[in-house]
Amino acid sequence: MNFEVTPEQQQLVDSVRFALAQECPTTLVREIIENGRAAEQPWKSARELGWTSIDLPETLGGLELGFTTLGLVIEQHGCCIAPGPFLATVSQFLPLVCEAGSPEQLERFAAPAGAGELTGALAIDHGRAAEHDPGESLRAHRDGDAWVLEGERSYVPDGEVANEIAVAARVDSGDGVGLFVIPQGAAKTQQVVALDASRPLAHLRFERVRIEPDRVLGTPGRSARALGRALERATVAASLECVGTCQTLMEMTVEHAKNRRQFDQPIGAFQAIQHKCADMFVQVEKARATAYFAMMALAEDDPRRALAASMAKAAASDCQRLVCKEGIQIHGGMGYTWESNVQLFVKRAKTLEALFGTGGAHRQRIADLLEV
Numbered sequence: 001m002n003f004e005v006t007p008e009q010q011q012l013v014d015s016v017r018f019a020l021a022q023e024c025p026t027t028l029v030r031e032i033i034e035n036g037r038a039a040e041q042p043w044k045s046a047r048e049l050g051w052t053s054i055d056l057p058e059t060l061g062g063l064e065l066g067f068t069t070l071g072l073v074i075e076q077h078g079c080c081i082a083p084g085p086f087l088a089t090v091s092q093f094l095p096l097v098c099e100a101g102s103p104e105q106l107e108r109f110a111a112p113a114g115a116g117e118l119t120g121a122l123a124i125d126h127g128r129a130a131e132h133d134p135g136e137s138l139r140a141h142r143d144g145d146a147w148v149l150e151g152e153r154s155y156v157p158d159g160e161v162a163n164e165i166a167v168a169a170r171v172d173s174g175d176g177v178g179l180f181v182i183p184q185g186a187a188k189t190q191q192v193v194a195l196d197a198s199r200p201l202a203h204l205r206f207e208r209v210r211i212e213p214d215r216v217l218g219t220p221g222r223s224a225r226a227l228g229r230a231l232e233r234a235t236v237a238a239s240l241e242c243v244g245t246c247q248t249l250m251e252m253t254v255e256h257a258k259n260r261r262q263f264d265q266p267i268g269a270f271q272a273i274q275h276k277c278a279d280m281f282v283q284v285e286k287a288r289a290t291a292y293f294a295m296m297a298l299a300e301d302d303p304r305r306a307l308a309a310s311m312a313k314a315a316a317s318d319c320q321r322l323v324c325k326e327g328i329q330i331h332g333g334m335g336y337t338w339e340s341n342v343q344l345f346v347k348r349a350k351t352l353e354a355l356f357g358t359g360g361a362h363r364q365r366i367a368d369l370l371e372v
Helices: 007-023 026-035 040-048 067-079 086-100 103-114 126-131 224-259 271-299 305-330 342-354 359-369
Strands: 120-123 138-143 146-157 164-170 177-183 188-192 201-211
Touching (some): 007 040, 007 067, 026 342, 067 086, 067 224, 067 271, 086 120, 086 146, 086 164, 086 224, 120 146, 126 224, 126 359, 138 201, 146 177, 177 201, 224 271, 224 305, 305 359
Parallel strands (some): 120 164, 138 164
Antiparallel strands (some): 138 146, 164 177, 188 201
């Protein structure tokens, strides 16, 4: 497995970084949080520049550049804590539709999403995501040719604003997994008061929501493999965005250590601060290397993909924990305040750690996969 980023991929990364730096400064993130403004510009750029179609096959209008290239773009979104439906659409909704959807459903849902004409979300039980288990809080039962959903899903990224929502529910047959696509408005939605207000989370309540056959992905009771493979992509994508967020937070902290002066010298001259900065650098590089291995394993459909995905999430969780702590401490507590941009990055990193299984949950899955 080649870990080298190709010159073409590096050019794309540079262009994404430049575009996001111009169109998604922290002032925009603050405006979205303070005024509840929709995050239109980052999504518009992703659509117009083709980022939404990077991992789609050419038959669906995509660029077919692979998950490795998409992962590099997602990491840059983390560096800028870019708001908007990009992550939920391309790394959560699209993978599930592509894994389980029929050719007709791919044309109906995947092609428009790849073109940026449709936004999507994924409703799962995040507490069971590491085990690839749909959980018991949402169940589906057959009603003639259709299916009926009853229950709830919490902490759905962009669940209140996405055009279509892919749902994993418990069924009473086969492997116990059913996959469905519901339109916006089919379930009752309520916005959750989230730690990271730049990324809206929603609580969805399903009260006898009827799903017609053309919105059923695959065969209920035989969809566990499709769900697992889609969740691996979502997990690695969240890990990559977390790495990007921690990278920028580390850079901000190092810059502060260079400029903040105490006792007539920069605080970065003190050995204790240098050790903290070195520890942050090591954690970020470890998390990045682990996430890169995972995204390449997924891109090549390596047999180690499930293990690699959980390792990436565990490493990203360790990384955010240390970088957020040291970043706030080196800023002297100022990082807690609203006036500082540090708190924006801390909130994004903490939210990403909780989505798709915590580091502890993925460590348990690693132990299970290794039969430890």
